[in-house]
Every structure is written in structure tokens, then in C-alpha cells.
Amino acid sequence: MRESYELAGTRRERVGKGAARALRREAKLPAVIYGDKKDPIPVALPYKEVNLLIHGGGFMTTVGTIDVDGEKHQVIAKDFELDPVRDFPMHVDFLRVSKGSTLTVNIPVHFLNEETCPGLKAGGVLNVVRHEVELNCPANAIPEFLELDLATAEVGDTLNISNITLPDGAEPTITDRDFVIATIAAPAALKSEEDEEAEGEEASVEVPATNQKEDEE
Numbered sequence: 092m093r094e095s096y097e098l099a100g101t102r103r104e105r106v107g108k109g110a111a112r113a114l115r116r117e118a119k120l121p122a123v124i125y126g127d128k129k130d131p132i133p134v135a136l137p138y139k140e141v142n143l144l145i146h147g148g149g150f151m152t153t154v155g156t157i158d159v160d161g162e163k164h165q166v167i168a169k170d171f172e173l174d175p176v177r178d179f180p181m182h183v184d185f186l187r188v189s190k191g192s193t194l195t196v197n198i199p200v201h202f203l204n205e206e207t208c209p210g211l212k213a214g215g216v217l218n219v220v221r222h223e224v225e226l227n228c229p230a231n232a233i234p235e236f237l238e239l240d241l242a243t244a245e246v247g248d249t250l251n252i253s254n255i256t257l258p259d260g261a262e263p264t265i266t267d268r269d270f271v272i273a274t275i276a277a278p279a280a281l282k283s284e285e286d287e288e289a290e291g292e293e294a295s296v297e298v299p300a301t302n303q304k305e306d307e308e
């Protein structure tokens with residue numbers, strides 16, 4: 092689990108695009124805190140600190156604290172907007188986290204032992220089906236990432252969620268099947284050779300000629 096953070100914020104009296112632009116000119120970032128059956132609170136946060144958190148990784152899976160004029164709120168980021176051209180934060184939505192709550196979060200998958208994986212050393216290709224897995228987790232035990240070990244994976248192997256050891260209390264939101272995380276696909280050259288061999292075998296099969304005289308009889 093990534094280390095928590097704390098931000099100092101102030102309540103926003105004005106909302107809207109004009110007010111948001113004015114805040115950003117003051118090196119502050121507009122945000123909102125909502126959820127837990129309480130009224131939403133529009134807040135202004137220090138732009139530089141939030142920008143570092145967003146681009147530092149794990150922002151969406153880390154529970155933090157926002158101090159709004161002396162009142163502390165435990166939160167987790169649920170969404171954020173980036174400028175489409177310059178990639179800087181425009182707005183952040185935070186969800187209140189109550190004690191003992193369970194959250195639904197997308198956790199990235201890290202692949203271990205790629206350099207020693209038998210299938211990859213034989214020329215296979217790692218085909219990642221899911222870069223993230225959606226989990227239901229206790230708010231105080233959100234993993235920073237999941238690990239999938241490729242130490243024994245061979246060409247043609249399919250690696251499922253069951254191949255990952257999940258943290259205590261965490262479970263996938265998909266529960267009706269052992270869904271695929273990645274496969275070790277055969278290299279294109281090997282596939283081409285197999286196709287050519289199959290075509291050659293088909294061509295070598297002799298088709299008996301039709302005896303026209305017998306047909307006429």
C-alpha cells in the first residue's frame with residue numbers, strides 16, 4: 092500500500108469555469124469532496140502538491156487526508172481532469188472514506204521474472220489482456236499493485252486471476268469466471284511455419300481420380 096498523503100485546502104465560495112480559471116492563476120486547483128451521505132464540499136488545493144501526486148503514480152489507489160479549514164476529511168481520488176494539450180491537472184473529485192468502508196479500485200498488474208520466463212526466452216510474446224484488475228478492497232488495505240509471476244510460463248500458457256495472490260480482504264469484482272490476465276503467445280515466425288506445414292500436408296493428400304467409365308455404367 093502506498094504511503095498516505097495530507098493536503099491543506101480551503102473551502103471555495105465560488106464555483107464555475109470562471110472561478111476555476113481564477114484559482115489556477117493563483118496556483119491552486121479546484122476540487123470537490125463528496126460521498127458518505129454528506130453534502131459535497133468544493134475546495135481549493137495547492138496545485139503543485141496535487142500535480143506531483145497525480146504524476147507520481149498510485150494516486151487513484153491511495154487514501155489521503157484533506158484538511159479543509161481545520162476539518163479533516165479522509166478521501167480517495169475517484170476522478171481527475173487533465174488539460175488535453177499540456178497535461179496539467181484541471182480538477183479532482185475526491186470520495187470521502189468512512190472507517191471500515193470497502194472501496195472499488197483499479198489496481199495495476201506488475202509482471203515478475205520476464206527476463207527468465209521460459210516462454211519469452213523461447214521467442215514467445217507476452218500478450219497483456221488486462222493491465223489493471225478491478226477489486227473490492229478494505230479502504231485501509233488497498234494494494235499499490237498486483238504481481239503475476241512469469242517464472243514458469245511457457246509458450247501457449249494462459250495466465251488467469253487465479254495465478255495472482257490477492258491481499259487479505261480483496262476480491263475481484265468479476266466473480267463468475269477465472270478471467271484472463273495475460274497469455275504467452277507463439278512468435279509470428281513459428282505460427283507461419285506451422286501454417287505452411289499444415290498447408291503442405293493438405294496438398295500432399297492424393298485425391299482419387301474419378302473413373303468416368305464406371306460412372307457411365
